[in-house]
Amino acid sequence: MSSRPRDAAGSAGERELLTAGDVARTIARMAHQVIEKTANGAESTTPPVLLGIPTRGTPLAARLAGKIGEFSGVRPPTGALDVTLYRDDLRRRPPRALEQTQLPPDGIDDRVVILVDDVLFSGRTIRAALDALRDHGRPRAVQLAVLVDRGHRELPIRADYVGKNVPTARTEDVSVLLAEIDGRDSVVLRAAEPAAAPGEDS
Amino acid sequence: MKHLLATDGLDPALATAVLDTADELKHTLLGREVKKLPTLRGRTVITLFYENSTRTRVSFEIAGKWMSADVINVSASSSSVNKGESLRDTALTLAAAGADCVIVRHPASGAAQRLAGWLAEPGTSVVNAGDGTHEHPTQALLDAATLRERLGSLKDRRIAIVGDVLHSRVARSNLHLLSALGAEVVLVAPPTLLPYGVESLPVTVSHDLDAELPAVDAVMMLRVQAERMHGGFFPSAREYSIAYGLSERRQKLLPDHAVVLHPGPMLRGMEIASAVADSPASAITEQVRNGVHVRMAVLYHLLASEGAAA
Numbered sequence: 001m002s003s004r005p006r007d008a009a010g011s012a013g014e015r016e017l018l019t020a021g022d023v024a025r026t027i028a029r030m031a032h033q034v035i036e037k038t039a040n041g042a043e044s045t046t047p048p049v050l051l052g053i054p055t056r057g058t059p060l061a062a063r064l065a066g067k068i069g070e071f072s073g074v075r076p077p078t079g080a081l082d083v084t085l086y087r088d089d090l091r092r093r094p095p096r097a098l099e100q101t102q103l104p105p106d107g108i109d110d111r112v113v114i115l116v117d118d119v120l121f122s123g124r125t126i127r128a129a130l131d132a133l134r135d136h137g138r139p140r141a142v143q144l145a146v147l148v149d150r151g152h153r154e155l156p157i158r159a160d161y162v163g164k165n166v167p168t169a170r171t172e173d174v175s176v177l178l179a180e181i182d183g184r185d186s187v188v189l190r191a192a193e194p195a196a197a198p199g200e201d202s
Numbered sequence: 203m204k205h206l207l208a209t210d211g212l213d214p215a216l217a218t219a220v221l222d223t224a225d226e227l228k229h230t231l232l233g234r235e236v237k238k239l240p241t242l243r244g245r246t247v248i249t250l251f252y253e254n255s256t257r258t259r260v261s262f263e264i265a266g267k268w269m270s271a272d273v274i275n276v277s278a279s280s281s282s283v284n285k286g287e288s289l290r291d292t293a294l295t296l297a298a299a300g301a302d303c304v305i306v307r308h309p310a311s312g313a314a315q316r317l318a319g320w321l322a323e324p325g326t327s328v329v330n331a332g333d334g335t336h337e338h339p340t341q342a343l344l345d346a347a348t349l350r351e352r353l354g355s356l357k358d359r360r361i362a363i364v365g366d367v368l369h370s371r372v373a374r375s376n377l378h379l380l381s382a383l384g385a386e387v388v389l390v391a392p393p394t395l396l397p398y399g400v401e402s403l404p405v406t407v408s409h410d411l412d413a414e415l416p417a418v419d420a421v422m423m424l425r426v427q428a429e430r431m432h433g434g435f436f437p438s439a440r441e442y443s444i445a446y447g448l449s450e451r452r453q454k455l456l457p458d459h460a461v462v463l464h465p466g467p468m469l470r471g472m473e474i475a476s477a478v479a480d481s482p483a484s485a486i487t488e489q490v491r492n493g494v495h496v497r498m499a500v501l502y503h504l505l506a507s508e509g510a511a512a
Contacts, residue, residue: 082230085241091508095203097219098226103233135236 005182006175013191017148017166017174020185026163027060030145031067033161037143038112041072048112048143051081053129054099059180060147061116077104081115081136083128103136113139114160118176120146123157148187150174203503205318205328208337209379216503217379221347223499224492231268231495239498242271245505248301249331250292252278252308257466257490258331258341262305265497271302271505289313290320297324303505305329311336311371327504335369335430340500341465342375344493346383348485349420351492352461357384362414363405364390365424365446365473368397369431372465373424377405390414392446394435411446415455422463423448423474439472448474453481461485 018026039045047068052061058080069075082099084090115129126144133142145161150168164187168174171192179185203216231237247266249259259275266273276296278284283292289308296304304326306314311334318328332338346356353359361380367373367389374397377387381404388406389396400407408414415421426442436442448462453475456462462474462484470476479486 082226085230085239085502090241090506093507095503095507098223098230100226101230107233131240135234135238137235 006177015189016186017189018164018185018187020179022164023147023178023185023187026147027063028067028071030147030161030163031064031071034064034068034114034145035072037160038114040068040076041074046111047074047076048114049104049108049139050076050078050114050116050145051103051108051129051133052078053115053117053125054080054082056118056176056178056181057116058100059178060118061114064116064145077106079103081129081132083125083132086128086131088124088128107137108133108139109137110140112141112143114143114145116145118147118178119174120144120149120157120159120162121152121174123153123155126157127155147176148174205314205330206339206500206504207314207318207328207330209339209342209375209382210337212339212379212382214382217343217346217383220343220496220499220503221350223502224343224347224495225350227498227502228492228495238268238270240270242266242269242501242505245271245302246274246300247271247303247305247501247505248274248276248296249305250276250278250296250307251331252283252289252306252313253332255307255331257493258307258338261490261493262329262331262340262497264494265501268494269498269501271501274301289317293317293320294324297321297326301326303327303329303501305331306333307331308333310334329500329504332371334371335374336371337375338371338465339375339379340493340497341372342379343500344489344496345372345376345422345463345465346379347492347496348463348489349380349385349461351488352485353419353459355384356380359385359419360388360417361385362388362390362411362418362421363424364411364421364448366395366426366435367391367400367424368395368435369427370424373422376422377403381405388414388418390446392436392442411448411452412455415452415460416457418456418460420461420463421448421456422465423468424465425467425469426473443472447472448478450475450477453478453483456483463489465489 038048040047050061050065052058061078065076065078080100080102082101084098143160146159147163149162150166173190175188177186263273313333314330363373381387390408390411464486
């Protein structure tokens with residue numbers, strides 16, 4: 001498991017984009033959007049399945065599902081979908097540890113699946129997730145929810161639910177911190193570090 | 203990781219990483235529509251077997267195929283080895299033909315190590331699938347995976363390895379790996395079937411199986427390797443079985459949670475009674491199932507990344 005907490009120490013080139021309160025409000029707003037778009041809670045519809053992409057997509061999916069349950073009365077099932085084995089950059093990196101994959105017991109066939117991730121960047125993670133999903137079953141539709149969309153897409157992929165759009169420079173780094181993993185909620189923009197390792201292709 | 207040649211000297215952190223990967227692979231493949239991952243697409247894996255094998259060869263082949271590698275099987279009996287080609291030339295041929303990884307089983311101890319030296323230049327990875335009486339590292343990894351699953355952790359667990367330790371590469375790989383992962387290993391065997399230099403190994407030694415059984419968390423029975431025995435190591439098969447076989451009576455001496463392992467192929471009635479092999483305490487079929495996931499994990503750590511650190 002590579003779910004070590006992110007460094008929470010503030011430094012000079014760092015700006016907080018969302019505070020803990022903002023994160024909670026953003027997730028609540030996204031929950032309302034999901035309910036509206038999927039008609040969750042209506043008698044005739046089966047609730048969507050929320051699949052978080054580890055590491056931070058997993059707790060985000062659980063929180064989003066909690067809010068959807070709170071507002072509509074029906075908590076959608078959640079799970080986790082690790083995409084490591086489907087990534088297109090495996091050859092270029094040292095071998096990485098796999099994260100947990102856990103699908104809801106009823107599976108994903110003929111359900112609306114909402115992929116949940118913290119940051120949308122190049123779109124390559126989502127491409128990998130779509131490939132992974134295809135091996136697990138055949139959803140009726142696949143949607144995407146992200147807390148932060150920072151631009152710089154390298155593939156024709158867009159999110160259906162976006163918490164916050166953040167214009168960034170390619171060299172900047174956007175970190176989502178979540179209480180479940182990092183001890184507190186926050187979204188932080190870090191300035192370019194010349195010697196930094198290439199960022200995660202989110 | 204460039205090669206997997208032995209568990210002696212294998213970094214426990216790396217071994218744990220492989221076991222964790224195997225765990226997640228098992229999880230992710232559970233109940234899937236398509237039991238295949240695209241991770242090693244375009245990689246070529248060749249199994250080169252100079253000795254008979256069912257489970258190891260099949261397990262590696264399935265592992266490679268489930269990771270989407272192209273797997274080619276070469277057995278010595280149906281190849282140019284029969285015409286007198288040396289191991290080195292055969293290996294260089296396979297590398298030149300495009301193998302990214304050669305999985306080798308050979309009757310000579312140290313064969314995999316030599317192969318890794320010859321293939322250093324083409325950059326082909328080598329996995330030792332059993333070399334003589336030396337090591338069989340993936341068997342030890344799958345045994346460790348099975349024990350972790352059954353017992354939770356290996357830390358401070360007591361594991362008895364029983365029988366023909368002298369000829370057993372499985373025993374050698376296991377005692378190094380299990381003790382590196384924090385377990386206590388006790389070898390139980392007649393004095394004639396213990397290896398030279400056993401006192402320098404990280405194990406304790408016993409000749410009395412009945413005395414050891416009540417205190418162990420797992421017991422690993424070894425096959426008596428008649429094909430490697432040239433001489434009288436014990437008076438008769440019957441006498442061996444009485445002194446060192448895991449009978450139903452002996453099984454009752456084990457604690458309730460204890461696990462029974464056997465690397466296979468089993469000689470029922472010789473080192474293990476049929477009823478014991480088929481009892482709920484036996485993890486023998488789980489070992490085979492875990493073998494596929496462990497070998498997938500090994501191939502992942504060897505081949506997924508181009509710049510894999512040595």
